[in-house]
Amino acid sequence: MYLTFIPIEYHLTPLQWSLIIMASMITGMSKAGVGPISIISVAIWAWIFGSRPSTGILLPMLIVADICAVYYYKRHAVWPILIKLIPWIAIGVIFAAWFGHRIDDQLFKRMMAGIILLSVGALFYWEKKPLARIPSHWAVSSVMGLATGFTSMIGNLAGGFSNIYFISMRVLKDNFIGTAAWMFFLLNLFKLPFHIWVWKTVTPETLSLNLILVPGILLGFWLGVKIVANLNERRFKNLILWLTAISSLLVLLDL
Numbered sequence: 001m002y003l004t005f006i007p008i009e010y011h012l013t014p015l016q017w018s019l020i021i022m023a024s025m026i027t028g029m030s031k032a033g034v035g036p037i038s039i040i041s042v043a044i045w046a047w048i049f050g051s052r053p054s055t056g057i058l059l060p061m062l063i064v065a066d067i068c069a070v071y072y073y074k075r076h077a078v079w080p081i082l083i084k085l086i087p088w089i090a091i092g093v094i095f096a097a098w099f100g101h102r103i104d105d106q107l108f109k110r111m112m113a114g115i116i117l118l119s120v121g122a123l124f125y126w127e128k129k130p131l132a133r134i135p136s137h138w139a140v141s142s143v144m145g146l147a148t149g150f151t152s153m154i155g156n157l158a159g160g161f162s163n164i165y166f167i168s169m170r171v172l173k174d175n176f177i178g179t180a181a182w183m184f185f186l187l188n189l190f191k192l193p194f195h196i197w198v199w200k201t202v203t204p205e206t207l208s209l210n211l212i213l214v215p216g217i218l219l220g221f222w223l224g225v226k227i228v229a230n231l232n233e234r235r236f237k238n239l240i241l242w243l244t245a246i247s248s249l250l251v252l253l254d255l
Helices: 014-031 035-049 051-076 079-100 105-128 138-155 159-168 173-198 204-229 233-253
Strands: none
Touching: 014 035, 014 051, 014 204, 035 051, 035 105, 035 159, 051 105, 051 138, 051 173, 051 204, 079 138, 079 173, 105 138, 138 159, 138 173, 159 173
16 A cells, blocks of 8 residues: 655655665665666655656655766766757657656556566666667667657656667766766756646655655765676676566556
8 A cells, every 4th residue: 555645754664764765775876877776766666655656756866866976977978879869858758748647547557567677678688689789870869769758757767778778889887877877867857847747746745755865865876886886797787687577566566
């Protein structure tokens, strides 16, 4: 059973507090470059608060973590890649805001879980095949941009698509993180008005919870920087993929 919204902080059990503190740390870690782990945070928020409300609760925390990432990796962005993607991302967000406003919560939840599973499946597939370079044609950038914008607005779940695109473009690690940092910072700022005035999922009550969890985000970002510097990437990514697949099933089954 999901919690009521007002005031959020008075309706959380100790277990739920533990989970959302962990989720806030995961959010910070993901923005430091431990990207795939972010899906676990999304699933935790959706499990506790419900799929649609959770997207608005999480968004300001993502922006805080984005600011940390942009500051830390600001010199490493590959702007030609971003310039190709940004217009299509914006269109994807606008369409998702319109579409998401017109479907019921149950369908929204199932779409969100389906996107998680699709993202995990795509990452599993990409891990098992030799690295290939996606063509640089504008049509490819447009499809990836639309998918990134749509999935980000529906469930803060664009990481899988953007990761595949950046990896296939053979972006080096620091450039990968820096480019993703700027992309998600701009994307999440663009989404904010839709969450405030269209979906009404960002409220003074949700912001009060966000404020409490800022230290967890900062700690998670610091830990993420340390992890990225010493990352055994293949084992870690496989573990994260399995955990996120399980998390998506929890959202889908409404456990």
